[in-house]
Amino acid sequence: MTAGLSSPRTSSLDEQRTVRISPLVAPSVVRTEHAPDDVAAAAVRSGRRGVVDILNGADDRLIVVVGPCSVHDTDAAMDYAHRLAAKADELRDDLHIVMRVYFEKPRTTLGWKGLLNDAHLDGSFDIDTGLRMGRKLLLDISRLGVPTACEFLDPTIPQYIADLVSYGAIGARTAASQVHRQLCSALSMPVGIKNSTEGDVQVAVDGTRAAAASHVFPGTDLDGHAALIETVGNPDCHVILRGGSGGPNYDAETVADTLARLAKSGLPERVVIDASHGNSRKDHRKQVDVVTDVAGRLAVGERGIAGLMLESFLEEGRQDLTLGAADELTYGQSITDACIDWTTTATQLDRLAEAVRTRRG
Numbered sequence: 001m002t003a004g005l006s007s008p009r010t011s012s013l014d015e016q017r018t019v020r021i022s023p024l025v026a027p028s029v030v031r032t033e034h035a036p037d038d039v040a041a042a043a044v045r046s047g048r049r050g051v052v053d054i055l056n057g058a059d060d061r062l063i064v065v066v067g068p069c070s071v072h073d074t075d076a077a078m079d080y081a082h083r084l085a086a087k088a089d090e091l092r093d094d095l096h097i098v099m100r101v102y103f104e105k106p107r108t109t110l111g112w113k114g115l116l117n118d119a120h121l122d123g124s125f126d127i128d129t130g131l132r133m134g135r136k137l138l139l140d141i142s143r144l145g146v147p148t149a150c151e152f153l154d155p156t157i158p159q160y161i162a163d164l165v166s167y168g169a170i171g172a173r174t175a176a177s178q179v180h181r182q183l184c185s186a187l188s189m190p191v192g193i194k195n196s197t198e199g200d201v202q203v204a205v206d207g208t209r210a211a212a213a214s215h216v217f218p219g220t221d222l223d224g225h226a227a228l229i230e231t232v233g234n235p236d237c238h239v240i241l242r243g244g245s246g247g248p249n250y251d252a253e254t255v256a257d258t259l260a261r262l263a264k265s266g267l268p269e270r271v272v273i274d275a276s277h278g279n280s281r282k283d284h285r286k287q288v289d290v291v292t293d294v295a296g297r298l299a300v301g302e303r304g305i306a307g308l309m310l311e312s313f314l315e316e317g318r319q320d321l322t323l324g325a326a327d328e329l330t331y332g333q334s335i336t337d338a339c340i341d342w343t344t345t346a347t348q349l350d351r352l353a354e355a356v357r358t359r360r361g
């Protein structure tokens with residue numbers, strides 16, 4: 001559609017800044033093309049069950065949500081998933097491991113917005129292909145028996161992928177958004193809501209409370225049509241402490257303060273700690289310090305910490321993406337936030353499993 005064009009369906013009063021509106025493949029089409037088999041469905045279900053049981057204290061293991069900051073190369077993501085599947089199996093008595101398979105990136109200003117938005121990493125914004133690639137990857141990872149975690153950013157996206165996701169996240173930049181809180185109230189999996197980028201924890205507590213309630217709001221159905229959605233609320237939402245511009249917030253005092261805020265709001269007292277972002281001051285190596293500190297506290301019985309989140313990929317660090325030059329990228333290295341490498345990740349998982357065993361003992 002040409003900017004400013006008037007037609008029976010629009011008026012000269014709108015679409016003044018729109019260059020094009022074109023059809024997007026419907027969720028039902030993508031879901032039919034990549035439908036879960038029994039193995040994948042079982043992985044999604046047991047992934048969700050494990051998280052919920054740990055959050056509720058019915059399972060004494062620790063949730064670990066671990067994987068790349070963002071997926072830009074599905075082969076590398078599968079390579080990582082194979083390694084994680086073996087490690088998760090080895091540590092399954094102590095850790096409930098869920099792989100970060102993040103396709104939607106909320107940017108501070110501008111930048112590549114993730115595989116669903118720009119699957120070819122060249123600014124062509126082939127969202128139909130991104131949705132298909134993303135869903136297929138979730139299915140392939142689930143077939144390995146590895147549950148997956150996604151951040152939900154655009155409220156249109158969950159209809160395409162949410163049935164394959166075991167752990168959802170609402171990011172620091174959208175924790176205050178009513179649209180995202182309503183979305184959480186509808187999602188079938190547990191969802192972590194982050195504190196703000198400035199470090200405000202109350203916004204995540206408020207988000208958790210709002211998401212637990214029922215809502216009625218406009219959305220889209222599986223055919224992609226506008227729809228009215230009525231939800232019962234999601235009791236499995238919780239706060240993720242991710243640090244902020246003022247510094248980290250994974251310390252015992254902030255955890256205790258957050259638990260008190262949750263109790264005051266009538267919510268279950270549990271948190272997940274994100275070792276990256278503000279808690280690592282964006283230095284991926286500092287994630288190891290966070291894990292070491294939290295593991296030590298878990299081992300001596302600190303209450304309320306249900307899980308950790310780590311940003312990890314095959315290679316350490318990060319690299320800049322030049323749009324259209326994806327073939328020049330280093331294999332298995334992040335193009336968004338810096339990550340710890342696989343070897344370091346495996347050591348951190350061992351450390352956390354050991355802490356759980358000590359706590360149990």
Ligand SMILES: O=C[C@H](O)[C@H](O)COP(=O)(O)O
Pocket residue numbers: 069105106107108109110111277336337
């Ligand atoms: O986790 C990823 C990033 O921290 C988030 O998407 C913001 O990234 P940016 O500040 O590089 O835009």
Ligand SMILES: C=C(OP(=O)(O)O)C(=O)O
Pocket residue numbers: 069102105106151170171172173194242277
């Ligand atoms: C964007 C992310 O984190 P945050 O919202 O905490 O910045 C993320 O986990 O990828």
